[in-house]
Amino acid sequence: xxxxxxxxxxxxxxxxxxxxxxxxxxxxxxxxxxxxxxxxxxxxxxxxxxxxxxxxxxxxxxxxxxxxxxxxxxxxxxxxxxxxxxxxxxxxxxxxxxxxxxxxxxxxxxxxxxxxxxxxxxxxxxxxxxxxxxxxxxxxxxxxxxxxxxxxxxxxxxxxxxxxxxxxxxxxxxxxxxxxxxxxxxxxxxxxxxxxxxxxxxxxxxxxxxxxxxxxxxxxxxxxxxxxxxxxxxxxxxxxxxxxxxxxxxxxxxxxxxxxxxxxxxxxxxxxxxxxxxxxxxxxxxxxxxxxxxxxxxxxxxxxxxxxxxxxxxxxxxxxxxxxxxxxxxxxxxxxxxxxxxxxxxxxxxxxxxxxxxxxxxxxxxxxxxxxxxxxxxx
Numbered sequence: 133x134x135x136x137x138x139x140x141x142x143x144x145x146x147x148x149x150x151x152x153x154x155x156x157x158x159x160x161x162x163x164x165x166x167x168x169x170x171x172x173x174x175x176x177x178x179x180x181x182x183x184x185x186x187x188x189x190x191x192x193x194x195x196x197x198x199x200x201x202x203x204x205x206x207x208x209x210x211x212x213x214x215x216x217x218x219x220x221x222x223x224x225x226x227x228x229x230x231x232x233x234x235x236x237x238x239x240x241x242x243x244x245x246x247x248x249x250x251x252x253x254x255x256x257x258x259x260x261x262x263x264x265x266x267x268x269x270x271x272x273x274x275x276x277x278x279x280x281x282x283x284x285x286x287x288x289x290x291x292x293x294x295x296x297x298x299x300x301x302x303x304x305x306x307x308x309x310x311x312x313x314x315x316x317x318x319x320x321x322x323x324x325x326x327x328x329x330x331x332x333x334x335x336x337x338x339x340x341x342x343x344x345x346x347x348x349x350x351x352x353x354x355x356x357x358x359x360x361x362x363x364x365x366x367x368x369x370x371x372x373x374x375x376x377x378x379x380x381x382x383x384x385x386x387x388x389x390x391x392x393x394x395x396x397x398x399x400x401x402x403x404x405x406x407x408x409x410x411x412x413x414x415x416x417x418x419x420x421x422x423x424x425x426x427x428x429x430x431x432x433x434x435x436x437x438x439x440x441x442x443x444x445x446x447x448x449x450x451x452x453x454x455x456x457x458x459x460x461x462x463x464x465x466x467x468x469x470x471x472x473x474x475x476x477x478x479x480x481x482x483x484x485x486x487x488x489x490x491x492x493x494x495x496x497x498x499x500x501x502x503x504x505x506x507x508x509x510x511x
Contacts (some may be wrong), residue, residue, distance in 0.1 A: 253328030
């Protein structure tokens, strides 16, 4: 018979052990029943020695609020560690939720999922006496990680532990029945998840995108990737790859294969675009892309109408503040205009001061709808 892997052990210390009851529900609860997870919750007040079971006191140096005392925490952590046997035995990784910790990410969830033993300390009030962290590291030999769910403050660590344990546990083999469902989830590769639909095909006049009904798996995969890029750019541009900088930008004309990446850049730069409009623009106009070390950092689009060339504002990645690159894109786009073009119209009526200087240096002058530049006739 195959040997079952050892259950991942998770210990949680809290003054409100009932708060952790949801860990007995849903997939986490089933994993505990199946022996995949070994979750133990400890009441911090069990390690006090006064009749009021006191776990907090006033802070040295003054200030509002109360601080959790070191003695109950030290005894609680000693108890958790001692359950593994001698001091030379295995040790848990101690995770302490707190607003001053490192951000909790999907990558960190994966890292914690590979730990055989995790312990969580749920702080309350103004936090835990700093000497508890020192005791855990120096006396117990624990790897201590303070983790923040986000830039906000909670009443205690319990709700954060519920979130962290769920994010971590679902990555442990045997917790999620269909492991393939983890592959394309939000944040797994740095992008948000694509939109999802189910029956009926039409609901309240809203139809499921036709590509999902086509049966063309390659087209569906391409559509989903486009949607992930677009959604990430619109909602979380901070997740996009940071600028590599250094090397001069290489400017080339766009091809159909560049459109998903271009859409991501345009949305992140605050410009309005869809895959349909970009396909139409590429069919009737021209686009130039600027790359540094292979990463798309800038773009510009042009469309000819009679003797006028309509130019979009140069789009730069959010972390790229390089007006020289914007000027270079303008020079490339307008310098390759056909000989019968007599005027250039650039749509950017609310240009920043820096961008306005860029336009003026490129020979444009302000007009009500944006910026204009005349092309002198020759011959």
